[in-house]
Amino acid sequence: MKNKLFLIMLTMIIALLAACGTKDDAKEDAGSGSTPSEELPVLVMGTSADYPPFEFIDPTKSEEIIGFDIDLSNLIAEKLGYKIEVENIDFNGLIPAIQAGKLDFVLAGMSPTEERDEVVDFSIPYNETVQMVVTKKDSGIKTVEDLAGKTVGVQISSVQEELANELAETVDMKVESRNLIPEVIQELMTKRFDAAVIEDVVAENYTQRNKDLTYFPIVVEEIDTKAAVFPEGSELKEKFDKAINELIEEGKIDELREKWFVVEAE
Known part of the structure; x- marks a missing residue:
């Protein structure tokens, strides 16, 4: 009887210790603060949030920057496995910020020009x-x-x-x-x-x-286009080009146009 009682008690102690170990492991995992989304690398995107419907703030709803370019950047990031962090900068400061290494890319309704192309790289067009x-x-x-x-x-x-x-x-x-x-x-x-x-x-x-x-x-000879902007030689350009092409083929960019470019009178 004593031996049987001893075995029962020993089994209960082992089970209790195992349960404590499981709780400790769970606490350690929770304390690490790591989730699949947080492990994604971050890209810093520059924009100028005064340009509806491409990028703007609707103060009647929130202070969040919204718009066509914001949605587009998130679709591209989803394809490429990144998270996007948006920096709001005056339009004339965006290219200097890229040159200074403060931004990974820009989406701001910006058009490629010969002058700009001398100091930055552009993706394929995503809008005309x-x-x-x-x-x-x-x-x-x-x-x-x-x-x-x-x-x-x-x-x-x-x-x-x-x-x-x-x-x-x-x-x-x-x-x-x-x-x-x-x-x-x-x-x-x-x-x-x-x-x-x-x-x-x-x-x-x-x-x-x-x-x-x-x-x-205004009638002009050349069609104006919009493109993402990168530091010269950035590896992101090729990745963005591929992602933009896929989004065009999938009809996702047309969906964004319907969402943001159709304006209803108030």
Whole structure:
């Protein structure tokens, strides 16, 4: 009887010790703070969150940056096995930030140009766009030629700034730049600017929300495109090119266009 009682007690002690060991192991695992998502490498993305619907903040909902480019970056990251950390930087500071090694890439509705291509690399295009002249409906401006003698606003360091300066070589107009698109729109609404050069989908967003505004296209020889931006020689370019091609073939980018580019009047 004593031997049997001893064996029962020994079995209970071993079971108790095993249970304690399991709890300790569980605590250690929980304390490590590691999950599959947290183990993914992080890419720092630069953007300028003043450019709806590509990237912007809707303060009525949250302080989170949302938009077409944000969703696109997450789709690419999912394909390539990364997490994205977004840095909000003024548009004219994005390329300097890449050159300084502060960013892994940029998605900011940025168009490849010869000048930019000298200092950074671009992915294949993920969108095409048309440039618009935005005016107040009562401005009397209906053609590019009507801009003669007028003040035209643009975002600094943008392709629109470059285009407006090219137009100013043949049309006697004054070009003024502002850091952010909302600043350009504000100057237009208060009539400090007579017009502004803004790309189509962005222009549509603003005109739908400001019934005093209208726009018309600028005819150019080369189609304007949007692309991701990388430091020169970055290995990410080839990976992004492949991911963007796959997203185009899968119809995912068309789905993003339907989500973000269809603007409903308020």
